[in-house]
Amino acid sequence: MTATLSPEQEIRFQELSQATYSKVFNLAYRLSGDRADAEDLTQEAFYRAYRGFDGFEGDRPFENWIFRILTRLFLDMKRARSRRVQTVSSDAPIRAEGRDDTVQFEVADARPGPEDELMKGIVSPELEKSLLKLSEDQRRLVWLADVEGVPYAEIATMMDTPVGTVRSRLHRAHKQLRAMIEKMKSQPGEPCLAC
Numbered sequence: 001m002t003a004t005l006s007p008e009q010e011i012r013f014q015e016l017s018q019a020t021y022s023k024v025f026n027l028a029y030r031l032s033g034d035r036a037d038a039e040d041l042t043q044e045a046f047y048r049a050y051r052g053f054d055g056f057e058g059d060r061p062f063e064n065w066i067f068r069i070l071t072r073l074f075l076d077m078k079r080a081r082s083r084r085v086q087t088v089s090s091d092a093p094i095r096a097e098g099r100d101d102t103v104q105f106e107v108a109d110a111r112p113g114p115e116d117e118l119m120k121g122i123v124s125p126e127l128e129k130s131l132l133k134l135s136e137d138q139r140r141l142v143w144l145a146d147v148e149g150v151p152y153a154e155i156a157t158m159m160d161t162p163v164g165t166v167r168s169r170l171h172r173a174h175k176q177l178r179a180m181i182e183k184m185k186s187q188p189g190e191p192c193l194a195c
Contacts, residue, residue, distance in 0.1 A: 005053060013053050016062040017046055024066055030143065031074045041077070045070040064154050071158035130180040138173040145170050 005013065024045060029038035049056075049066050056065060131139055144150045144158070145166075152170075156163040 005050075009053060013050060017049075020063050020066055021046075023063060024070055027067060027148070028070055028074070031071070031140065032077075037077070041070055041073050044073055048073070064150070067150065068154060068158055075158075075160075126181045126184045127177070129184070130177045133180060134173055134176065138169070138176075141166070141170055142173050142177075 021042070025038060025042045028041040028045070029035065032038050032041060045066055048069050056062070131142070134142065141155065141159075144155050145152070150158075152163050152166050156166045159166065
């Protein structure tokens with residue numbers, strides 16, 4: 001079903017979309033860590049925003065609204081992928097080129113993700129190491145609240161949790177970061193075993 005917008009709404013939607021496109025894509029890329037997924041998420045977010053633009057009240061910033069749509073799409077994608085069962089056919093193993101006796105396995109890409117690349121040089125080495133020790137959810141929460149400046153209420157909506165839970169999780173993540181950084185600074189030159 002396609003939305004039927006008035007010409008004024010069409011123009012307004014185009015203006016808002018053009019103004020926020022790069023921010024939406026950047027957030028999609030940071031969340032997914034994959035350019036193709038980021039492009040798909042961005043396209044789907046704008047498609048859904050277009051379809052629901054009639055219901056957009058305009059009392060909140062368009063950027064927050066589209067971020068919420070994008071975050072929900074990302075969480076849905078992540079849930080769907082975690083439920084997917086990987087099947088491997090024992091009839092057709094992967095073989096090395098020109099050989100019948102060797103099975104090759106692909107290794108996961110160990111290169112740093114876009115979030116890691118962005119953080120290099122912006123934050124101190126201690127903070128960078130500490131951030132990498134946090135869970136993926138904690139890093140995303142710190143990113144949204146501290147870097148993006150997204151209000152707690154918006155984060156709560158994105159993560160489908162109460163605002164109090166967002167505050168307590170963020171407080172816990174900050175406390176962990178502080179403890180790890182203090183430990184590293186108090187023992188310069190020694191590896192941080194608690195980190």
